[in-house]
Amino acid sequence: MTTSDLIKKIFLSFHEKDNDAFYNAAREYIEYEKRKKHTIVARELEKALYISNSSSGSNKRFKNALPIPRDTEKGFPLLEIQHFDISMDSLLICQETKHQLEQALREFKDADVLATYNLQNKKKILLCGRPGTGKTFSARIVSSVLQIPLVYVRFDSIISSYLGETASNLRKVFDFIENGTWIVLFDEFDIIGKNRDDSHEHGEIKRVVNNFLQMLDNIKGDSLILAATNHQYMLDPAIWRRFDDVIYYELPDEHIRKALFDLYMRPIKKDPGIDLPKAVHLTQGFSPADIKMITEEAMKLSILDSRPCLSQNDIETAIYKFSRREKVRNNQMGDR
Ligand SMILES: Nc1ncnc2c1ncn2[C@@H]1O[C@H](COP(=O)(O)OP(=O)(O)OP(=O)(O)O)[C@@H](O)[C@H]1O
Ligand SMILES: [Mg+2]
Structure with missing residues (x-):
């Protein structure tokens, strides 16, 4: 033709x-x-x-030319197409990690130049590290920077309670992906970690994961596949091998924590007496998402009290509240 x-x-x-x-x-x-x-x-x-x-x-x-695949039994959508507009500057991570991410973006953009040398851009990348360090956020940024919609797949939601359905759910997701060029995020890949104590479940999950890996191996098309987990230490070598790169998100050091406070407190006027180094010190071991939550809490305290600017007391109260919340979560409140 x-x-x-x-x-x-x-x-x-x-x-x-x-x-x-x-x-x-x-x-x-x-x-x-x-x-x-x-x-x-x-x-x-x-x-x-x-x-x-x-x-x-x-x-x-x-609008309906490309239907979103659905679970046959329950009818829920197996993926979501999302659009974002977030700049790379909003991601505060260590230089090395940022460089790795930017390198993957450069390779994707110049895939045809690499192809003329018979080289392939990195197409499957594992994002790992503690909760709240920016894995899901990074996938949104990658999608924004490349201006390609994000196909968001909650890995655990395709694990159907009807085990027979799982393989067919996965197949539907991969068929959809192969039909175009997307940034794909298989989020909460942690299901492998979560089920390790239940040996029966674990056997089934392992089968599902193997199934997933086979599909990942044979995937066609130019999409960039990202998978995110915070249980990277539980992934066996077979899984590691499948990814062209592994990007590790660390908890922020003091410089990055300071930059996070600056970034997230930007919307509000600040009392000149704020002791930022102290706040940075008090939040050692906290994730960027924790710091974001603390600054939002602090700003709300000040706004609802109709005070003209954010004070040191607001910040410390928010840190205290957050630490208390963490204690409850970790069962350290002294309850029997
Ligand atoms: N490195 C970062 N720089 C700036 N903001 C961040 C960073 N990491 C996280 N945030 C903020 O915290 C929010 C939650 O982070 P995100 O969902 O990316 O965490 P995650 O690593 O995917 O965690 P989980 O493992 O729990 O899924 C983000 O939407 C963003 O607003
Ligand atoms: Mg996430």
Whole structure:
């Protein structure tokens, strides 16, 4: 089929309001551009096709061309398409980690340059580290920077209670992903860790994970796959091997904690007497998400008291409240 035939098909399907025909013809045209090694053009067209599919506004005509896969038994969606606009500057992590992330972005952007040397960009990346250190946040930033929608998959939600369904759920998710170019996040990959004490469950989960790994091995297309976990020490070597890179998120050191306080307290006027080094000292071992929560709490205290600026007392009260909450969580309140 010639280019003009393909374009004619796209026009005709539009005229006939035939979503499936439109979608198939558009896909065919993208594949045609890919065969001609016009990777950038193909990627741009894919982006345009999927944005028009998922945005709620202007293009309702083709909104349902690409249905979101659902669990057969319960009917819940197996993934979510999300759009973000967050800059890389909002992520405060150590230089090394940031560099690793930026390197993956550069490789993705210049995948065709690498391809001419027979090299492949990193396509499967494991994000690991303590809760609240920025793993999910990073996936949103990657999606924003590359301007490609995020396909968000809660790993544990596809683990169906009907075990037979799990493999088919996974298959549906992978089929969807392979149909386009996405940033994909398999979040809460921790299910492997959570079930380790229950040997029966664990056997089943292991099977599911193996299934997932096989699909990951054979995945087609140009999507960037991210998987996030905070139980990295429980992943066996078979899993590590599958990923082209592993990015580890550490708890913030004092410089980064200070930068986090500065960033998250930016919306409010501050008392000149604030002892930031003390707040930084008091929050040793806290995650960025903890510090965000503390600053929000402190700002609320000051706003609700109608005080003109945030005080040291607001910050310390918020830190105290947070520490108390953690004690409850860790069962350290002295209850029997
Ligand atoms: N490194 C960071 N720099 C700036 N803000 C951060 C950072 N890490 C986390 N945050 C803030 O905390 C929120 C929660 O973090 P996020 O959801 O990314 O944590 P996570 O590492 O995915 O944790 P979990 O393992 O519990 O899923 C983010 O939306 C962001 O506002
Ligand atoms: Mg997360």
